[in-house]
Amino acid sequence: MELFIILGLLCLGYFAGTYAERQHYKSIRKRERETASISVVTFGAKQEIPDAKDAKLFVGNVVISGDYFKMFISSLVNLFGGEMTLYRSLLDRGRREALLRLKQEAISWGGTKILNVRFETSRIGNQIGDDGLVSIEVIAYGTAIR
Amino acid sequence: MILTTLEGVPGKEIIKHFGIVQGSTVRAKNIGKDILAGFKNLVGGELQGYTELLQEARQEALDRMIQQANSIGANAVVNVRFATSSIAQGAAELYVYGTAVRVQ
Numbered sequence: 001m002e003l004f005i006i007l008g009l010l011c012l013g014y015f016a017g018t019y020a021e022r023q024h025y026k027s028i029r030k031r032e033r034e035t036a037s038i039s040v041v042t043f044g045a046k047q048e049i050p051d052a053k054d055a056k057l058f059v060g061n062v063v064i065s066g067d068y069f070k071m072f073i074s075s076l077v078n079l080f081g082g083e084m085t086l087y088r089s090l091l092d093r094g095r096r097e098a099l100l101r102l103k104q105e106a107i108s109w110g111g112t113k114i115l116n117v118r119f120e121t122s123r124i125g126n127q128i129g130d131d132g133l134v135s136i137e138v139i140a141y142g143t144a145i146r
Numbered sequence: 147m148i149l150t151t152l153e154g155v156p157g158k159e160i161i162k163h164f165g166i167v168q169g170s171t172v173r174a175k176n177i178g179k180d181i182l183a184g185f186k187n188l189v190g191g192e193l194q195g196y197t198e199l200l201q202e203a204r205q206e207a208l209d210r211m212i213q214q215a216n217s218i219g220a221n222a223v224v225n226v227r228f229a230t231s232s233i234a235q236g237a238a239e240l241y242v243y244g245t246a247v248r249v250q
Contacts, residue, residue, distance in 0.1 A: 009188060016189035024191065052156035057149035057226055059204060063197045067190030090190075097192070116151040122230040124196065124238060135193055137200055141228060143150040 009068045017067030021089065028096050035103040040114045040142070052145035056109060060101030063124060064094040065135040094138035095119060102140045111144030118142065147212045148222040148249070155222050155249045164220050164246035169210030172239045173203045200240065204228070207242045220246035 070086040106114050124135045148155050215223050226244035233239050
């Protein structure tokens with residue numbers, strides 16, 4: 001009986017998770033094209049400060065979680081070591097989403113450039129299923145100028 | 147109050163430094179959101195409840211930093227950085243710090 005529940009959850013995680021991931025990537029790519037007009041750079045602190053009328057700090061954040069299937073497979077990979085591609089795509093989605101939110105906010109404010117962008121990632125423990133189901137918060141922040 | 151992650155404020159000159167200002171908040175999760183997140187965890191994806199929760203909390207930390215900067219007579223905070231750390235099971239500290247300055 002328990003085996004069936006686990007199998008059911010695995011299937012649900014796999015199909016729903018893969019579908020959600022594909023949709024998310026599609027939306028990320030679409031919005032990345034839309035926001036390509038604004039330039040984003042990670043430098044800007046240790047050189048001459050550009051001349052601009054206004055500068056403002058913007059933050060984009062997202063909390064993202066893996067699905068049951070990913071976590072299950074990851075725990076197997078854990079036994080042998082090696083690269084965890086499943087987690088990589090999760091973090092990739094999180095980072096790109098956070099950066100997109102930062103860009104979208106900066107664009108709606110009228111920004112032309114985002115300087116000194118920094119990323120930060122942190123793990124958010126979950127009470128339910130601290131056995132491997134993790135959520136990750138990614139933030140991207142930087143200074144927009146106009 | 148102008149906030150930047152740069153070492154100055156574009157288009158303005160720094161005339162006085164006031165040193166470090168900081169703001170922080172420690173947040174615990176809310177049970178209702180946690181249960182929902184538990185379900186969402188099965189299929190993966192964004193946990194919107196948490197995204198909003200952390201956004202609000204980070205804004206609060208920022209507000210505290212701004213308040214501190216205001217109280218010492220600064221009108222901008224430069225080189226702002228964020229840091230997040232898990233303090234205990236289910237609690238996270240959101241921390242923001244920067245250098246308070248006065249610009250023209």
